[in-house]
Amino acid sequence: MKKLATLRSSMPTSARLLFTLLLTIVALGITFSLTALDDSKLAGGAAIAIVIVGLSWLIGWSGQVSLGNSGFMAIGAYATAIWANHHATTPVVFTLLLATICGAAGGLVLALPSTRLRGPYLAGMTLAFSFAITPLALNFPSVTGGSGGLFLNFLSAPKWFANLFSGSQALIRANAQWSADVAIVVAAVAFFFMANLFHSRTGRAMRLIRDNDVAAELTGVNLQRTRTLAFVISAAYAGLGGSLLTLLTGSVSPQTYSLPLSILLLTLMVLGGIGTLSGAVLGGLIYSYSDNLVSLINKVTGISSASTFGANLKGIVFGVLLILTMLLAPRGLVGMGGRLLSLVKRRSAES
Amino acid sequence: MTETTQPILTLDVEGVSVRFGGLLALSDVSFSVAANEIVGLIGPNGAGKTTAFNVVCGFLAPSSGSVRFPALNAENLGPSQLAKAGIARTLQGVGLFDHLTVVENVMAGAQSRPGGGFLAGLFGLPVSSRRERALLGEAMTELDRLGISSFAKALPGGIPYGIAKKVAVARALMGRPRLLMLDEPASGLDESELSEFAQLITQLRETMSVLLVEHNMDFVMPLVDRLVVLDFGQVIASGTPDEIGTNEAVLAAYLGVDQ
Numbered sequence: 001m002k003k004l005a006t007l008r009s010s011m012p013t014s015a016r017l018l019f020t021l022l023l024t025i026v027a028l029g030i031t032f033s034l035t036a037l038d039d040s041k042l043a044g045g046a047a048i049a050i051v052i053v054g055l056s057w058l059i060g061w062s063g064q065v066s067l068g069n070s071g072f073m074a075i076g077a078y079a080t081a082i083w084a085n086h087h088a089t090t091p092v093v094f095t096l097l098l099a100t101i102c103g104a105a106g107g108l109v110l111a112l113p114s115t116r117l118r119g120p121y122l123a124g125m126t127l128a129f130s131f132a133i134t135p136l137a138l139n140f141p142s143v144t145g146g147s148g149g150l151f152l153n154f155l156s157a158p159k160w161f162a163n164l165f166s167g168s169q170a171l172i173r174a175n176a177q178w179s180a181d182v183a184i185v186v187a188a189v190a191f192f193f194m195a196n197l198f199h200s201r202t203g204r205a206m207r208l209i210r211d212n213d214v215a216a217e218l219t220g221v222n223l224q225r226t227r228t229l230a231f232v233i234s235a236a237y238a239g240l241g242g243s244l245l246t247l248l249t250g251s252v253s254p255q256t257y258s259l260p261l262s263i264l265l266l267t268l269m270v271l272g273g274i275g276t277l278s279g280a281v282l283g284g285l286i287y288s289y290s291d292n293l294v295s296l297i298n299k300v301t302g303i304s305s306a307s308t309f310g311a312n313l314k315g316i317v318f319g320v321l322l323i324l325t326m327l328l329a330p331r332g333l334v335g336m337g338g339r340l341l342s343l344v345k346r347r348s349a350e351s
Numbered sequence: 352m353t354e355t356t357q358p359i360l361t362l363d364v365e366g367v368s369v370r371f372g373g374l375l376a377l378s379d380v381s382f383s384v385a386a387n388e389i390v391g392l393i394g395p396n397g398a399g400k401t402t403a404f405n406v407v408c409g410f411l412a413p414s415s416g417s418v419r420f421p422a423l424n425a426e427n428l429g430p431s432q433l434a435k436a437g438i439a440r441t442l443q444g445v446g447l448f449d450h451l452t453v454v455e456n457v458m459a460g461a462q463s464r465p466g467g468g469f470l471a472g473l474f475g476l477p478v479s480s481r482r483e484r485a486l487l488g489e490a491m492t493e494l495d496r497l498g499i500s501s502f503a504k505a506l507p508g509g510i511p512y513g514i515a516k517k518v519a520v521a522r523a524l525m526g527r528p529r530l531l532m533l534d535e536p537a538s539g540l541d542e543s544e545l546s547e548f549a550q551l552i553t554q555l556r557e558t559m560s561v562l563l564v565e566h567n568m569d570f571v572m573p574l575v576d577r578l579v580v581l582d583f584g585q586v587i588a589s590g591t592p593d594e595i596g597t598n599e600a601v602l603a604a605y606l607g608v609d610q
Contacts, residue, residue, distance in 0.1 A: 196472060208462065211451065219459050221462055
């Protein structure tokens with residue numbers, strides 16, 4: 001017990017950057033071997049992973065529960081579609097940034113009243129926001145396209161990239177892979193910044209207000225400002241994710257961004273592991289392949305997807321998974337993996 | 352700050368009253384803490400000690416009167432402004448951050464120091480990671496000084512109470528305070544821990560003033576320079592421990608409560 005604890009100081013930024021680059025290159029490499037269908041699924045998963053990591057930051061780090069992040073996604077999505085319909089040739093990077101800023105601005109507006117609330121009251125406030133988004137979009141059809149939503153040109157591969165592909169369905173494959181690659185790069189940038197925040201003074205301030213707000217204040221943390229910052233960043237990530245999703249699908253509709261999506265995001269975050277980067281990645285992957293899981297269940301059990309029960313099967317599956325995770329692995333798949341790893345380590349140390 | 356012939360007060364509480372509805376919790380309370388002085392705030396249960404602490408910390412606004420920190424050029428500070436002004440406070444119980452390791456808890460004490468803002472953190476600028484490393488080193492040194500560095504990676508839930516109290520003090524010291532406010536530092540400690548704690552506080556006075564609220568008279572009497580005795584929200588006496596020990600009003604207040 002007397003031995004001095006050796007401490008690993010956090011990875012320097014250069015190492016983190018290198019690590020991110022490496023992972024990104026590996027992920028990009030993998031997209032080359034995937035089918036067009038898998039590539040587009042992966043692209044959607046990457047967009048959702050961005051939103052999840054923003055939610056994880058808000059809930060896992062600052063301790064504020066939000067059911068409103070689907071609303072911030074909608075802000076990013078509509079900003080993207082509206083902008084694209086007026087300025088067709090804007091570079092993607094600019095569009096994404098614009099949507100991120102719009103999301104952040106929405107977060108700031110909602111944070112002003114919300115960060116004065118705690119626990120269930122905060123959840124209620126964000127829930128109301130979540131509910132408000134769809135009617136809001138429906139009531140301003142001249143801007144939002146009403147119930148039909150808006151359409152825009154989806155991300156398509158530039159010429160040099162498309163030229164890499166030949167044979168049947170070359171263009172479809174090129175476009176699918178291009179969208180996956182763009183989504184992966186955007187997600188990598190978003191995750192890199194989030195990793196930086198996790199290890200910064202701002203990240204620690206979040207954990208302080210989560211654990212003990214009185215003691216946090218005494219160490220000099222401004223509660224109101226820190227809570228607001230957490231909200232704004234989370235909303236910015238949701239805006240970015242919504243924007244990316246819109247660019248991938250080439251459309252936005254008001255029904256997409258309603259309460260069920262917020263609940264789904266929460267579920268995916270818990271499944272992966274709250275407050276972790278890898279948990280958010282896992283959540284995104286689960287989202288990508290949840291349809292496969294559902295159709296597998298359809299096939300095995302013989303439940304028709306046309307029946308009422310079958311149509312709601314996805315929600316039921318996620319509900320069951322959520323309950324199982326809360327009971328068996330409250331820290332999600334990541335926490336479970338960590339526990340297994342330490343178990344194996346201990347076993348091998350004993351033998 | 353250099354020594355001056357006329358010592359500037361670190362804390363000056365003047366005529367503070369606090370009213371909770373119809374209840375007068377503090378009535379015209381005045382006391383002060385000079386540089387490098389150890390002052391004890393004592394009194395029977397319900398006398399208003401913690402209320403007085405909370406007023407000094409800005410958790411409570413006084414109904415009348417003023418709280419000033421002349422040596423720090425500050426007055427009427429809010430809770431989150433204290434640390435920056437050079438005032439640290441420990442909480443009754445220990446008030447550690449449950450999901451942060453011991454060393455992270457101590458690092459948190461430097462949260463108010465300038466440097467390493469949001470953007471520097473977001474972009475992972477060298478200044479941010481350099482600052483974090485420096486803080487880590489400093490926190491370890493502080494833990495070492497208190498002889499508890501072997502607990503650095505433990506979580507607060509898994510360490511003995513006496514150690515947790517030291518961690519809370521280490522965290523307070525990371526803010527490099529000029530005034531350290533200790534809320535019941537002796538509660539829950541055993542004999543050997545008590546004398547260790549008294550020794551530590553005596554060391555700290557070299558660089559700061561200490562104001563403490565305490566029940567344990569055996570702990571307080573030999574430690575402090577001056578005592579301020581509260582009863583029913585009023586200062587009934589103040590002076591050196593010797594003077595207080597023979598003060599009849601104080602004895603009456605304590606005996607009156609004890610029976």
